[in-house]
Amino acid sequence: MSSHIERAKILVEALPYIQKYYNKTVVIKYGGNAMINEELKQAVINDIVLLSLVGVKVVVVHGGGPEITAMFERVGKESKFVNGLRYTDDDSMDLVQMVLAGKLNKEIVSIINKAGGRAIGLCGIDGGLFKAEKLTEDGFDYGRVGEITEVDTSVVNDALSCGFIPVISTVAQGEDGSYNINADTAAAKLASALKAEKVMLLTDIAGLMMDPNDPATLIRDINVSEIPRLQRDGVISGGMIPKIDCCVEAVRQGVKQANILDGRVPHSILMEMLSDEGIGTMIYGERCV
Amino acid sequence: MSSHIERAKILVEALPYIQKYYNKTVVIKYGGNAMINEELKQAVINDIVLLSLVGVKVVVVHGGGPEITAMFERVGKESKFVNGLRYTDDDSMDLVQMVLAGKLNKEIVSIINKAGGRAIGLCGIDGGLFKAEKLTEDGFDYGRVGEITEVDTSVVNDALSCGFIPVISTVAQGEDGSYNINADTAAAKLASALKAEKVMLLTDIAGLMMDPNDPATLIRDINVSEIPRLQRDGVISGGMIPKIDCCVEAVRQGVKQANILDGRVPHSILMEMLSDEGIGTMIYGERCV
Amino acid sequence: MSSHIERAKILVEALPYIQKYYNKTVVIKYGGNAMINEELKQAVINDIVLLSLVGVKVVVVHGGGPEITAMFERVGKESKFVNGLRYTDDDSMDLVQMVLAGKLNKEIVSIINKAGGRAIGLCGIDGGLFKAEKLTEDGFDYGRVGEITEVDTSVVNDALSCGFIPVISTVAQGEDGSYNINADTAAAKLASALKAEKVMLLTDIAGLMMDPNDPATLIRDINVSEIPRLQRDGVISGGMIPKIDCCVEAVRQGVKQANILDGRVPHSILMEMLSDEGIGTMIYGERCV
């Protein structure tokens, strides 16, 4: 009996956090280990369905690195990376899109539905969600890697108001065909366009640390205005650079909070949203905590 | 960290139960110790607010025995009981109504609001909710104790659809003034009229037991069709008789489940609604489990 | 037959006034003799129901002086006044709230409903309508007499849009319990928050008079900007001071008209609203007649 009471207490303690996010939009970039490990995957899906049920408008944006690599191997195509981004020729784009929008997207939808949620799988082409053009950065040529030039949120808002959890593959519509979009960037752009309360990037690290080798130096929350200093000091480096850039961009565009979450910890989404301590690193706007 | 994960798991385990009651109406008869003990009171209120937040349409019906007695004492009026019911003369009715609708009702509303809910306090007079006439049972005269002759649920439905938790004092409108209504009866009648999913009576006992002295003989659930046999066998006796009658009446009028809950156990409402085992005794309709 | 035609003519003559207030919000502070005398009471209620029926959004705010005094006497508590306001200790507050929200409020609701209206009784605690803190004026201590710090009109607007006449007891929610609010002040504050067309204070005087002993000197209407001069000249004195202050406050906050009505005259509300001459004293804004 006492364990039952304990469980009820825990539910009740979640109350203020549920109230805080009631009817707010939260964009979750789903990727990394949490998309591969079966147990972690199930925990993420359950978190998403629970949030949806208690009134949070959850939008899922997913990438698909390992599955794409596997598909490339299967058809005997070499994965080629330029400046850290997968070079995508026309034929590769086809494969990328099929894996993202045809396989992973529908798999996530399927698991959410089985867990009692109501999901719908979309990509940036549906309803004209993401328009893109060729990414031209620093003089590199990434093939059909694109950058988003326009976000039309109506299909996502319609899905939300019809009670669905939109699950979105990061393929965008270009003038001359599809473009492959970095999922962190797409999540940040979409969160901005939706005027979301929060965007959360599920990663395979504990968060931003002053000393990457010492978990004790984890930065729990930081005002977006302090990021440039950390960039100058080299605290933000390697794979963290683009992720933090996405967070900064989202917060600057009006998203209240951007989080780097550790996707290797089960239920990290709920822990971040339904407790005071949170988890990972939160970047917040200049005028709010 | 692990305790956080544990808490998240507990939240996730509540998912199917939350889904089960989503957008369903549940009537809670609030009374007994749970209305006196401060800690129990807070637990009940938190349960109510949480249920409301996860999409359950909660309606609270309350009585007020001890507070009424205290008020009688204060004005030097003797409490007189006829056949187990408080005899209520015209002057007493005034006092009863003031305590119920003026004090306890607003106190419950106030605590719910402080806990983050949105409550509104009503009585059977508001919006013509309960019409009543003098109770004439077995030839006894109970004064202004009434029985409900008509329920107009529009004020309750309007309050629910505006997002409020209606908290209802069991005073009804008669042709010739107010009537005092038994709260269990009122809760059952209202649940029937609202076509509620569930009505729960918070009591000061563990539930219906084959042997009232042996908690191990608790009847966890029972089909309404088996109640008459238990009545004949004397298993249902004393104060249990009217409570079980209310449950039977509600279930026969279409409420799916009626529960006798132990209000002395904190969070008994959540435990009943958000777990498989439930708590106390559940009476269910003939065609469903 | 001719008397019938006469009656029809009178109805038709009310047309332009009905049109003027169609779908407008009017707050009526109900109190004084009109709340004690049975005939006057019935006339007020009939006026309210009629206005509601012809499309006016009527909100009733009531006080309860004499009934509170009677209750105090009954429990052997002395009524103590400080600077003209009833000193309210914690225990008194309980009694005040019970009489207002439990007795008078429901009685008004009951009579309106019997007259064919659809009323709902609320107090400042319901739906968080009035937040208050301890009144600290001129260094006096009035106990639990409060001043309103916040008005959340949603519960009143919801009630109006569901077709109810909200009847409101002037008890407010404080951080540390209920507070007793002056009914004239509450009516004025509520009218301001509702952006009402008109607030009417039912009193036991004919209106504001240049010479209080000479009814012929009644001021029929006056621009709010001329009030300060009358205050300086001592024309406004005694019990008139706080009432005029309420009117001025309401008009300054955007209510178009504030009226001091003579509640001792039957149907003074209808007479004010449905005729050219009006009755009592009207205070209007600087830019309108």
Next chain:
Amino acid sequence: MSSHIERAKILVEALPYIQKYYNKTVVIKYGGNAMINEELKQAVINDIVLLSLVGVKVVVVHGGGPEITAMFERVGKESKFVNGLRYTDDDSMDLVQMVLAGKLNKEIVSIINKAGGRAIGLCGIDGGLFKAEKLTEDGFDYGRVGEITEVDTSVVNDALSCGFIPVISTVAQGEDGSYNINADTAAAKLASALKAEKVMLLTDIAGLMMDPNDPATLIRDINVSEIPRLQRDGVISGGMIPKIDCCVEAVRQGVKQANILDGRVPHSILMEMLSDEGIGTMIYGERCV
């Protein structure tokens, strides 16, 4: 002052009648002296606007005898009557339609609007309201006099729900052009199709009398089942025959009451609707009073 109170009382006494017709549809056939005499005309219009304002859904159907005759004279066309109905050749139909839909209809709309109502003028052609075919009765040929074969109430319902008072000319759409419809018949048919509460025919007589020469023999109300006997006995004769037939038809099709009103008495509409005694003759259904 006392006359003011008297007026307020009269308004209040109208309350129960206003409540009775609230949101109900009432069809008024407007014609006869009440359409010619300026004072009567203004009284009718005021009655209509008042009823509309207090929540009655008023629909006006009008004829136009004298004006049509005047127009015929003007163009040198002889009015020819067959079996009591105006024979209407193709050219006459044009004139009839112009007078009804172009002159009288817009005049009524104009006066209602000036009196503060919101009227819209329609005829049976608009929105396909009335479909008709040539009237073939008793072997007579009436030219383009038609009988209604189909009523599509959508244009009237749309106008009512947009808050307009529909004013309807009794011209209908035939396969081969317009048809002239008897206004009493059209009002009765429309009332039936609208499932109206009441249809009222404004006439130039006091009502149905046992002895047409003795006003004291006026039949105030009569069950529709008793009409056939009166027809057999010759009590219903002359111009009364078709009017009573319309009333009977409407009541048999579900309209609760049909009234023969004396349009020569100012405010006869209000007198019928807002008093107990009523005026003229009321024919009611078999199962209601």
Next chain:
Amino acid sequence: MSSHIERAKILVEALPYIQKYYNKTVVIKYGGNAMINEELKQAVINDIVLLSLVGVKVVVVHGGGPEITAMFERVGKESKFVNGLRYTDDDSMDLVQMVLAGKLNKEIVSIINKAGGRAIGLCGIDGGLFKAEKLTEDGFDYGRVGEITEVDTSVVNDALSCGFIPVISTVAQGEDGSYNINADTAAAKLASALKAEKVMLLTDIAGLMMDPNDPATLIRDINVSEIPRLQRDGVISGGMIPKIDCCVEAVRQGVKQANILDGRVPHSILMEMLSDEGIGTMIYGERCV
């Protein structure tokens, strides 16, 4: 078969034009030959019904010159023109209104309904659409010819949102009776008040030509800012002056395009709206093509 494919191609080619006007408001001034010739009439009506069906909000404003003249002749009244406008005395106004609102208006409604549209016939009196006063221009007296002083579009918007095609006679409400309004002016004013996308005047000329005798000099489109120069140069002369003035006024008030169409060419409305070349002369705003 190939002719079928051809027809399908033509339908498909209309796509972008249909999309362009989807849900936009277009006001058509219907008059001239297109209102007299049976074949042209049917073509105009079909164009209107088709546009309505593919999602254009069509509003028809009509005049009625020849029919009015015929009516005048019939009653032996001489048509008198002042400064190019029909002088309208009180009696004439009656005739004008009857022909416009009673005959032509209902005839257009009837034909639209037969062609499968849903039309409703209104004039400026209905719902207070057009308020007017006596036209006083250049010291001439035109009798009851009026100029519009106020447009209340609610009756037109209500009709459009209920799915009707409003057909409007240009009679307006004055303080002292009806006024006759020039139909081109009324169409332009209404288009402005409705914030229409386009107003189209059906005329009996090919459009504005540099040399009125040489169709090859037709001006296909012209920026409103260039009109004054053409006026000074005398290119705009005679009957063209008021028509162009209407167009200029409409465009200056926010209507995107105003067109002078040749109503003698069947389907000129569709040709203008559903092809690139258009037909006649288009006057457009300073900031758009």
Next chain:
Amino acid sequence: MSSHIERAKILVEALPYIQKYYNKTVVIKYGGNAMINEELKQAVINDIVLLSLVGVKVVVVHGGGPEITAMFERVGKESKFVNGLRYTDDDSMDLVQMVLAGKLNKEIVSIINKAGGRAIGLCGIDGGLFKAEKLTEDGFDYGRVGEITEVDTSVVNDALSCGFIPVISTVAQGEDGSYNINADTAAAKLASALKAEKVMLLTDIAGLMMDPNDPATLIRDINVSEIPRLQRDGVISGGMIPKIDCCVEAVRQGVKQANILDGRVPHSILMEMLSDEGIGTMIYGERCV
């Protein structure tokens, strides 16, 4: 000019057909040559966008034979057919789903959007649209080829009411993973569940012919009750058998018409819908033409 008038006339002639299908649901099974040939593809898409624009609720269901075969070849997997259906092992299912839901589906969406429509790409997994289980027919084992056991149309209806054209890949959700569904069957089942007006199967034949070698023997329309006789007589044979079965099933379930269309003819969809003659073979219900 005359060619312009001709075009306008053709548009107008389409009117009655557009009216016939206004707001009706039409399911189009898109496949065969019309999905390969670029010109035919564009014609189909234009037809779809036009129908959508003129108020038809178009739902597109597509298959993908040749692209799937190409993908199989690319990964070196042999296409294996059992009883005319592609045998689909677990790995093949992945490929099939990727090609259908990830490539072809998004390509169709993209082309519709470019043509000015608003499409959204879904598969049977999204929103739980199609539930399926393993097809077990005649003792054959087809691997993951499934048959639909349940259709939940809410996601399609939501998309339609938000103004989108749903484009659906025929992948369904099974208990143990995805299933491949025959596209003709899926279209027929969906049309039945949507209570569609019409289902059209785009094929590579002219329709059902009495003599397959003689186009002159084409059956233009046939009552569903006559199909069994043709089946017995062997007129329906080969690939026609399952297609006709789908049509029969749809019509028996309440779809008014099922069409076998020749997808090799450009604009066959428009020709069928917007002309009297139609194209291909139409199977209609027993009680309608």
